[in-house]
Amino acid sequence: MKTAGSLSFRLTVLVAFSVSAIYLLTPVALFSLLPDTLPGSEKMGGGISGALNLIGLIKAQNLVVGALKRDATGAPLIEPTPELRAYSAANPSFRYAVLGGPRCQPAAGSDPEVVAAIKKIGDCPLGYGPFELGDASPPAPAQWTFYSAYYSPVGAVALALYGYRFHWEDVLYYFHDQVHSTAWGYFGPTFIALILVSALSVRRGLAPLRRAARRLEAIDMNALDSRLAADDLPSEVAPFVEAVNRMLERVESGVARRKRFLANAAHELRTPLAVLSARVEASGASELKNDLKRDVNRLGAIMEQLLASARLGGPGAEITQSIDLAELAWRIVADYALLCLDRDRRIEFEERERPVFVLGDRRAIESVVANLIDNALRAEPDDGTVLVRVRDDAVLEVIDHGEGVDVEDRETIFEPFWRKGESTPGTGLGLAIARELMTKLSGRIWVEDTPGGGATFKLSFGDHCVSRDLGAAMPRGAKEL
Amino acid sequence: MRILVVEDERELAGQIVGEIRRNGFIADCAETIASASEALKLHPYALALLDRRLPDGDATQAIPAMRRVQPGIRVIMLSALDAVEERVQGLDAGADDYLTKPCTLVELMARIRASLRRPGGELLPPVQVGALTFHLHARSACVHGAPVAFHARELALLDALARKVGQFVRRQALMEEIYGYDDNVQPHALTMAISRVRQRLIELDCGAEIVSERGVGCMLREKFS
Numbered sequence: 001m002k003t004a005g006s007l008s009f010r011l012t013v014l015v016a017f018s019v020s021a022i023y024l025l026t027p028v029a030l031f032s033l034l035p036d037t038l039p040g041s042e043k044m045g046g047g048i049s050g051a052l053n054l055i056g057l058i059k060a061q062n063l064v065v066g067a068l069k070r071d072a073t074g075a076p077l078i079e080p081t082p083e084l085r086a087y088s089a090a091n092p093s094f095r096y097a098v099l100g101g102p103r104c105q106p107a108a109g110s111d112p113e114v115v116a117a118i119k120k121i122g123d124c125p126l127g128y129g130p131f132e133l134g135d136a137s138p139p140a141p142a143q144w145t146f147y148s149a150y151y152s153p154v155g156a157v158a159l160a161l162y163g164y165r166f167h168w169e170d171v172l173y174y175f176h177d178q179v180h181s182t183a184w185g186y187f188g189p190t191f192i193a194l195i196l197v198s199a200l201s202v203r204r205g206l207a208p209l210r211r212a213a214r215r216l217e218a219i220d221m222n223a224l225d226s227r228l229a230a231d232d233l234p235s236e237v238a239p240f241v242e243a244v245n246r247m248l249e250r251v252e253s254g255v256a257r258r259k260r261f262l263a264n265a266a267h268e269l270r271t272p273l274a275v276l277s278a279r280v281e282a283s284g285a286s287e288l289k290n291d292l293k294r295d296v297n298r299l300g301a302i303m304e305q306l307l308a309s310a311r312l313g314g315p316g317a318e319i320t321q322s323i324d325l326a327e328l329a330w331r332i333v334a335d336y337a338l339l340c341l342d343r344d345r346r347i348e349f350e351e352r353e354r355p356v357f358v359l360g361d362r363r364a365i366e367s368v369v370a371n372l373i374d375n376a377l378r379a380e381p382d383d384g385t386v387l388v389r390v391r392d393d394a395v396l397e398v399i400d401h402g403e404g405v406d407v408e409d410r411e412t413i414f415e416p417f418w419r420k421g422e423s424t425p426g427t428g429l430g431l432a433i434a435r436e437l438m439t440k441l442s443g444r445i446w447v448e449d450t451p452g453g454g455a456t457f458k459l460s461f462g463d464h465c466v467s468r469d470l471g472a473a474m475p476r477g478a479k480e481l
Numbered sequence: 482m483r484i485l486v487v488e489d490e491r492e493l494a495g496q497i498v499g500e501i502r503r504n505g506f507i508a509d510c511a512e513t514i515a516s517a518s519e520a521l522k523l524h525p526y527a528l529a530l531l532d533r534r535l536p537d538g539d540a541t542q543a544i545p546a547m548r549r550v551q552p553g554i555r556v557i558m559l560s561a562l563d564a565v566e567e568r569v570q571g572l573d574a575g576a577d578d579y580l581t582k583p584c585t586l587v588e589l590m591a592r593i594r595a596s597l598r599r600p601g602g603e604l605l606p607p608v609q610v611g612a613l614t615f616h617l618h619a620r621s622a623c624v625h626g627a628p629v630a631f632h633a634r635e636l637a638l639l640d641a642l643a644r645k646v647g648q649f650v651r652r653q654a655l656m657e658e659i660y661g662y663d664d665n666v667q668p669h670a671l672t673m674a675i676s677r678v679r680q681r682l683i684e685l686d687c688g689a690e691i692v693s694e695r696g697v698g699c700m701l702r703e704k705f706s
Contacts, residue, residue, distance in 0.1 A: 266563070271561055282586065334648070334697050347694070350696050
């Protein structure tokens with residue numbers, strides 16, 4: 001089954017990603033939201049330009065701070081690193097100045113014009129913000145100026161940068177710097193706790209769904225009246241469970257309707273057949289009466305097959321009746337023996353001492369056996385005898401001595417509407433329904449050769465064969481119900 | 482002996498009543514639970530044959546009331562409903578037997594006789610097969626009204642066959658009926674008894690015959706001419 005992946009995994013990743021994003025981008029967001037009241041803020045700008053300003057600034061600041069050294073007197077001095085040089089080369093208008101040391105003097109290597117510009121703001125400015133270099137050279141568009149107090153490795157300094165820019169690679173540098181300067185001792189556990197909490201809450205929240213699934217597993221056709229517990233469900237899951245419950249309700253009422261319909265159909269069909277059968281029986285003995293009795297029998301067998309096939313339609317249908325196969329077969333053979341008495345063919349039952357119990361549906365098995373015997377009696381030549389036998393391994397055999405079934409037809413005769421020839425009477429449905437019924441009873445039906453000629457139809461009841469010892473231990477009569 | 486048939490399907494009721502009367506019983510017919518209760522107040526019945534579905538309800542509901550009116554009555558349910566739970570319901574409601582439609586009239590008669598055969602019960606009407614009359618209770622046979630002598634074992638055999646007249650009876654069942662659970666009896670003894678009785682019936686020319694089918698059993702029936 002293909003799924004969309006684990007919900008808790010996805011949520012965990014999402015939480016980790018959003019927390020990181022919030023953490024990393026908060027300074028950018030603050031910078032882009034700088035209020036207009038800050039002096040000169042219109043030049044720093046807010047919005048996206050402000051955010052880019054910050055990212056560019058961080059890179060430039062770090063480059064300049066990284067180049068700071070102390071001279072012999074302890075005053076700061078700028079000793080450009082290769083990176084700073086490269087940056088300056090790439091940005092010709094970039095200039096910088098650092099005021100520091102005990103008297104807040106300009107560090108060696110500072111740009112004098114920049115020094116002069118920030119000295120205008122104060123002798124040792126501790127604030128921050130953009131500054132102006134003078135009318136002579138305003139910074140080009142997309143270049144910014146910024147001065148701020150900075151706690152550097154050589155002590156507190158005032159740092160003034162002019163003409164730095166935003167480069168795309170600065171974004172990476174920014175993230176790198178953020179991660180490096182993070183107090184992981186505090187944020188690390190917070191991160192992990194957040195991720196664990198989100199994963200756990202998903203697990204806990206979905207636990208009722210897992211319980212519901214286990215309960216659903218136990219519901220079959222015989223337990224359609226059970227429902228899922230809808231209490232203590234998270235509100236997100238409750239509609240789903242309620243929908244499943246409503247579906248169960250619909251299925252249950254549908255199944256009940258079908259059962260009622262079948263019971264009605266069975267009643268409507270069996271009653272007139274019972275009338276017909278009684279009428280035929282009460283009529284005077286004649287050739288016609290025997291023919292009619294046979295026809296009524298066949299009609300009954302086909303009707304029972306169809307009813308059984310409809311009744312056993314659903315999975316988990318009740319095939320839990322324990323049935324003495326030998327007794328059942330004897331009854332049907334006795335019925336047909338009655339019909340055969342004054343005809344030119346006979347039927348014989350191989351008597352057995354012990355019952356053979358199988359699990360199944362009585363009427364269904366009866367109708368299949370009746371169908372096989374009916375076919376066998378029609379295939380049997382005059383003066384022949386059809387033999388019915390129940391073996392110890394719960395295999396029922398109906399043996400005729402007719403023409404037999406060709407090897408290539410042994411599967412196709414079980415197809416619906418198969419007929420040997422146009423002259424053969426019947427709809428060709430009997431064996432197809434018989435196979436369907438046997439499949440529903442987890443059994444099997446097949447045909448073999450009768451030694452010496454003819455067909456032997458066999459029924460097996462596979463897994464549903466109850467051990468004979470168990471069967472023998474059952475009280476008499478218990479098998480009926 | 483009186484039997485009440487409660488069946489709303491008139492055709493079927495007519496056939497059943499006819500068959501019961503042919504077998505020497507008195508039969509009344511009711512179509513609803515209400516008219517059945519009326520009938521039960523008028524006559525004592527030995528047995529009621531109840532269709533499950535009646536116009537005024539499920540007949541299983543009516544069984545306790547019937548039993549209150551006539552405590553000794555036997556009840557056979559006759560129904561087209563045959564699911565296991567239906568049978569259990571029927572028997573739980575107090576029916577003595579449960580038959581499913583369609584069933585043959587001879588089987589129905591056999592069930593009625595079986596249900597009525599109990600110690601201290603009323604005398605069952607004799608079974609008539611051709612000119613042979615068999616009194617189940619006294620175990621005696623008459624042909625054209627004149628008593629005919631049989632050996633005790635042969636009478637036991639005729640008794641077992643007559644109760645299920647028109648139906649096959651298994652050899653195993655005959656053995657138990659005639660010889661009890663005596664292990665020393667050879668199956669051959671039964672074969673001999675059957676052929677003796679068969680021969681007697683032919684000699685008597687009474688229109689009754691015994692047919693047997695290998696593995697299926699024996700049957701007493703009216704001779705097909």
